[in-house]
Every structure is written in structure tokens, then in C-alpha cells.
Amino acid sequence: MGSATAKAYILTHGVVFTDSALAWARGMNAKEQNMVYNAPRLLGMASRPQEMLLTDEDGYTVCVSAVAPVPGRMPAHVSYQGELRIETPARPRLTENVAVRFVSRPRYYDAPSRSGRPMTRIVSACGLDELNVWPWHDCAVSGTCSFCGINKVAHIANPDTFQSLAIREASALEAWSAQEEGYLGELTEAVAVAMEDDCYDEHLHLIVISGNLSNDQLNDQAMIYGRIARAIRSVADSGRFTEGVVAVTAPPNDLALLRQMKSEGVDVVVFNLEAFTPAAFRRHCPGKDRIGRDHYLRSLDEAVAVFGRGASWSNFVLGLEPAEDLLAGCEELAQCGIVPGANVLHLDLGGSAGLEPPQFDTILDFYRGLADICHRHGMRPYYCAKALRTSLANEAFDGRL
Numbered sequence: 001m002g003s004a005t006a007k008a009y010i011l012t013h014g015v016v017f018t019d020s021a022l023a024w025a026r027g028m029n030a031k032e033q034n035m036v037y038n039a040p041r042l043l044g045m046a047s048r049p050q051e052m053l054l055t056d057e058d059g060y061t062v063c064v065s066a067v068a069p070v071p072g073r074m075p076a077h078v079s080y081q082g083e084l085r086i087e088t089p090a091r092p093r094l095t096e097n098v099a100v101r102f103v104s105r106p107r108y109y110d111a112p113s114r115s116g117r118p119m120t121r122i123v124s125a126c127g128l129d130e131l132n133v134w135p136w137h138d139c140a141v142s143g144t145c146s147f148c149g150i151n152k153v154a155h156i157a158n159p160d161t162f163q164s165l166a167i168r169e170a171s172a173l174e175a176w177s178a179q180e181e182g183y184l185g186e187l188t189e190a191v192a193v194a195m196e197d198d199c200y201d202e203h204l205h206l207i208v209i210s211g212n213l214s215n216d217q218l219n220d221q222a223m224i225y226g227r228i229a230r231a232i233r234s235v236a237d238s239g240r241f242t243e244g245v246v247a248v249t250a251p252p253n254d255l256a257l258l259r260q261m262k263s264e265g266v267d268v269v270v271f272n273l274e275a276f277t278p279a280a281f282r283r284h285c286p287g288k289d290r291i292g293r294d295h296y297l298r299s300l301d302e303a304v305a306v307f308g309r310g311a312s313w314s315n316f317v318l319g320l321e322p323a324e325d326l327l328a329g330c331e332e333l334a335q336c337g338i339v340p341g342a343n344v345l346h347l348d349l350g351g352s353a354g355l356e357p358p359q360f361d362t363i364l365d366f367y368r369g370l371a372d373i374c375h376r377h378g379m380r381p382y383y384c385a386k387a388l389r390t391s392l393a394n395e396a397f398d399g400r401l
């Protein structure tokens with residue numbers, strides 16, 4: 001019982017809000033959906049709160065994404081009657097003594113940007129305290145991943161401010177270089193403003209993230225990420241970012257570029273396999289499969305050599321393959337110094353209709369197993385429980401499951 005198990009319920013059943021809860025969310029200026037790379041698959045999603053914070057009596061607090069209800073399951077129910085309340089109908093005791101509130105809209109969302117583009121198209125917050133930096137908003141991988149709706153969300157969210165790096169240009173680096181000065185100027189101003197926000201008082205998890213350029217332009221992507229890291233470093237004291245600069249990207253084709261990324265200021269690289277077994281990887285990530293599972297694994301190994309043990313990460317989507325197969329894969333990676341992590345599959349706009357999130361007990365067992373792997377290998381889960389909104393890795397590691 002408690003915030004972590006209530007979060008597990010929401011992630012496996014979804015959540016609905018009463019009109020009174022939505023009115024409360026508007027009144028207290030809750031953060032709505034960023035509409036940058038994902039959004040829950042349901043009508044009216046753009047005006048739903050993006051996340052909630054759940055707090056136990058001892059103050060332990062977790063952030064959870066307001067994921068779409070799962071067909072055939074009884075979603076969590078959030079209402080407002082003088083205070084926000086949450087119920088988990090199929091397991092009513094989970095929310096005893098758990099307080100719920102919405103994550104506030106960061107102040108910097110309303111700050112002006114140099115070009116007049118909305119701030120959330122440049123930087124935005126995921127969970128309470130991630131600061132996501134967006135070089136571009138779409139993905140040109142040669143076969144989108146089954147669960148991912150990035151291209152759908154990027155185009156419908158705000159077509160006027162949609163930013164593509166002309167990713168189908170012959171040379172992405174050339175296209176980038178033409179706009180680099182303006183982009184980096186705007187970005188560094190945005191990061192400097194965002195860093196002052198209260199939501200980053202405790203942690204600031206700085207993450208450069210985007211969809212991927214086409215397979216033959218992944219060296220360009222590595223170089224662009226390096227330049228962005230260098231620019232961000234120029235406006236922040238070392239140590240201001242909890243993990244340093246984290247780059248979530250596809251691996252470059254030429255692994256020598258990992259050293260260049262490091263020398264430019266990237267501290268952690270994240271090459272997400274999403275699914276571990278070759279069959280699940282091929283089925284759910286056809287574009288990444290063309291880049292090559294072996295190349296991903298080689299890159300993660302090489303990143304351990306370049307960035308250090310614990311600074312080469314690979315995240316998975318729990319629900320694409322049997323949980324025990326994924327756990328065995330996490331053990332394999334951890335033995336090599338690579339930090340494994342996983343988000344619970346959620347139903348997003350643009351994701352394949354045939355997917356179903358895993359069951360409640362499955363995710364508890366999985367994250368307990370993942371915590372055991374982390375403890376045995378002297379690793380920590382990524383970020384923190386207030387940042388990772390669709391994962392229970394931190395909660396399990398903290399002994400809360």
C-alpha cells in the first residue's frame with residue numbers, strides 16, 4: 001500500500017478525471033500535456049493534466065503520468081471534493097493514506113522566447129524535474145516503433161511551431177549548421193530561464209532528446225548533440241545538472257564519435273533498445289532493427305569504455321515481451337556496466353492498436369527484480385521517482401514496492 005503501488009495501479013489501468021477534478025486542475029494551473037513526443041490515446045487528451053504527484057504519510061513522493069484508461073480494466077478515478085481524491089476501484093486499499101496533487105505548470109512555459117515560438121517547443125518538463133531539450137520534434141527512423149506516436153503528436157500538436165531539422169535533407173549537419181546560431185542562442189536563453197524554476201530546486205535532470213535522423217545520418221546526429229551539449233554547458237555551472245548532460249539518441253554509425261560527444265560535454269548516453277529479445281526487437285522496433293541490434297549492443301559496450309561504468313544506459317518498454325525475458329536481458333546488460341531501465345507500456349496516440357499494458361502483479365515483480373539487479377551491480381536507477389513518471393525503478397530501489 002502507498003504511493004508506489006497506487007502508481008503501479010495507474011500505470012496498468014489508466015486514470016480518469018471527474019469534471020470537478022479537471023476544473024480544479026485548470027484553477028491551480030496544472031501542467032497540461034506538453035504534446036511534444038507523446039500524448040495519451042483518448043479524446044480531449046490535450047487539456048488533461050499530464051502528471052500527478054502521490055505522497056505517503058512520511059513525505060515520500062512519486063510522480064505518475066496520467067496515462068489513458070486501459071480497455072477492459074477499471075481505471076483509477078480522481079475527483080475533487082474540497083480536496084483531490086484518488087480511488088483505485090479494483091484494489092481499493094492501495095490509496096489509503098496517499099495524498100494526490102497535480103504537477104504545476106512550470107513558470108518558464110510562459111516566458112517569451114527569442115523567435116516567439118512557445119517555450120515548450122524548445123524545452124519542457126517531464127515529470128516534476130526533468131528538463132527536456134528538443135533539437136527537433138519528429139523521427140525519420142526507417143520504421144517507427146510500435147508503441148511510439150512521436151510523428152503523429154508532432155504534427156497535430158501545434159503545426160505552426162513544429163520543428164523538423166529537414167531530417168530528410170541529404171546532409172542533416174548542413175541543414176543544422178544553417179540554423180545553428182539562432183537555435184543555440186534561443187536554446188541557451190531558454191535553459192537559463194528554466195533553470196530558475198522552483199521545480200528544479202531539488203534536482204535538475206537535463207536531457208537532450210528527439211526522434212532520430214535517418215539511419216545514414218546518425219553520425220550527424222551525434223555531432224549535433226555534441227554541439228548542443230557544449231552550448232548548454234556554457235550557461236550552467238558544472239554540477240547544476242544532477243546527472244550532467246544526458247543524451248537520448250540512436251548510436252552513431254561511427255563509434256569514434258562517442259569520444260567527440262564526451263569531449264563536447266555529454267556525460268551519459270542513452271541508446272534505448274526498447275525490447276531485448278531479437279524477436280521482440282525486430283517486431284516492435286523495425287527501424288532500429290535495420291540499424292542493428294548488434295550495433296546497439298556494441299555501442300552500449302563502447303559507451304561504457306568512453307563514458308564509464310554506469311554512464312551508458314538502455315531503456316526498455318515493459319509489455320513488449322515476457323517480463324522474465326526482459327529481466328534476463330537487464331541482468332546481461334548490468335553485467336557489462338550498462339544501466340538498464342524500463343517504462344511501463346502505455347497507450348499513446350499513434351501507437352499500435354494491438355498493444356496492451358502488462359498486469360499489476362507483473363510490473364511489481366519486474367521492478368523488484370530490476371532493483372535487485374541494480375543493488376547487486378552497484379547501480380542506481382535513472383533520475384528519481386519524481387522524474388520517471390511511467391517507471392517504478394526508483395520506487396522499487398527505495399524499497400517502496
Ligand code: SF4
Pocket residue numbers: 139140141143144145148149150210211212287288
Ligand atoms: S526511434 Fe522509435 S521510439 Fe524513438 S522516436 Fe523514433 S519511433 Fe519513437
